[in-house]
Amino acid sequence: MQLRLMYFARLREAIGRSQETVQVPPAVTNLGQLRAWLVARGDPWEQAFARVQPVRIALDQVVSGDETPLHGDAEVAFFPPVTGG
Amino acid sequence: MAEGAPAAVLVRVQEADFDPGREIEALRGRSTGAVVSFVGIAREFSDAFAVERITLEHYPGMTERCLEDIGRRALARWNLLAVHIIHRHGELLPGDRIVLVATASTHRDAAFEACRYVVDFLKTEAPFWKREAGQGGARWVEAKQSDDQARERWRDPSAPG
Numbered sequence: 467m468q469l470r471l472m473y474f475a476r477l478r479e480a481i482g483r484s485q486e487t488v489q490v491p492p493a494v495t496n497l498g499q500l501r502a503w504l505v506a507r508g509d510p511w512e513q514a515f516a517r518v519q520p521v522r523i524a525l526d527q528v529v530s531g532d533e534t535p536l537h538g539d540a541e542v543a544f545f546p547p548v549t550g551g
Numbered sequence: 552m553a554e555g556a557p558a559a560v561l562v563r564v565q566e567a568d569f570d571p572g573r574e575i576e577a578l579r580g581r582s583t584g585a586v587v588s589f590v591g592i593a594r595e596f597s598d599a600f601a602v603e604r605i606t607l608e609h610y611p612g613m614t615e616r617c618l619e620d621i622g623r624r625a626l627a628r629w630n631l632l633a634v635h636i637i638h639r640h641g642e643l644l645p646g647d648r649i650v651l652v653a654t655a656s657t658h659r660d661a662a663f664e665a666c667r668y669v670v671d672f673l674k675t676e677a678p679f680w681k682r683e684a685g686q687g688g689a690r691w692v693e694a695k696q697s698d699d700q701a702r703e704r705w706r707d708p709s710a711p712g
Contacts, residue, residue, distance in 0.1 A: 468624055475608055475680035476691045524678070528614035543610060543678075547694035548608065550679025551591050551640065551670060 467492070467535030468537045469500070474545035477521060490536075493536035497523045518546055526537075528540060560622030560634045564614050566641040570591035572628055578633055578655040582698040587666040589652045595645035596693065598684035603685040605643040614638070621672045625654070636671060638679065671701045 472485045494503045501523065504511040515521060524543040525534055537544070558624040563569075565627045571590050593605050622634040632655040639649055652669045681692040 472610070474610055474678065475682070478608075515688070524610075524613060528617055529676070540557055543613070545678065546612070546680065546691070548675065548678050549681045549692040550609070550677045551674040 467494070467536065470539070470541045470542065472543040474543065476546050477518045477544055480518055481510045491551070495535060496532065497525060497534045497536065497542065498528055500536060501544070506515065520547065521545065522547060541546055560601055560619055561627060561636070562610065562615055562618040562622065563637045564611075564618070565637070565639060568639070568648060569617050569637050571648070574635060574637065574651055575653055578653055580632075580636065582657060583632055584657045585662040586653060586655045587659070587662040588654075589650075589666055589670050590648055591650040591670075593643045593645050593647045593649055597683055600690070601685045602645055602683045605645075606682045606684070607640045607643060607649070609640045610681065613678050615625045617677050618673065621669055621676065624672070625665040625669050628668070629656065629665045630658075631656045631661055631665055634665065636669065636673070638673070638677065639683045640679065643677055650689060668705055671698075671705060675702045
């Protein structure tokens with residue numbers, strides 16, 4: 467399954483890129499598993515997710531929980547709590 | 552706003568500054584009884600950190616969608632004529648305007664309450680991140696627990712509003 471990943475703010479800096487396209491194995495079916503798979507890739511993801519906590523996840527531009535199922539060509543964004551206004 | 556126009560949510564996310572007077576005037580009309588506005592401004596001091604400039608990062612697409620959703624929820628909750636939200640991104644200096652929320656209604660209570668509701672949810676849901684830079688270096692602004700508490704107030708059915 468192909469996914470488009472986006473990173474923002476402190477997490478974008480820690481990972482060193484703002485977006486990437488990834489092919490995930492069939493075992494990765496929800497958002498929590500996707501994050502675990504990224505961390506298992508090693509650095510910079512492993513260090514970034516260890517350093518930046520908590521991290522929110524948006525699936526197709528809607529903030530969603532770890533159990534939310536993924537679908538092909540989804541846009542998944544990872545970011546720290548928001549600080550606008 | 553035009554007479555008889557349907558209740559509307561207007562969202563603009565832009566680098567450019569805005570003119571609060573003009574935006575508020577745009578909501579005046581023969582059936583408008585009240586316009587309430589909030590203008591958020593970049594502060595010179597954040598805790599003890601002297602801020603020289605601020606960079607506001609956002610998530611294009613999700614930002615607009617999120618602000619429109621908050622505006623629509625306000626329309627569903629109060630009897631409003633309009634909700635206008637303008638939020639800037641990019642490079643800002645202390646004293647610069649960051650955000651405008653303006654609500655219009657027939658009677659004042661709806662506009663007052665809805666304006667605060669929109670600001671409280673915008674602070675905790677809209678995907679913006681502030682980075683402050685000054686003599687002491689640069690740092691990402693931390694999310695405040697008090698902002699979460701301000702939002703939670705609206706979830707309590709016994710709370711006013």
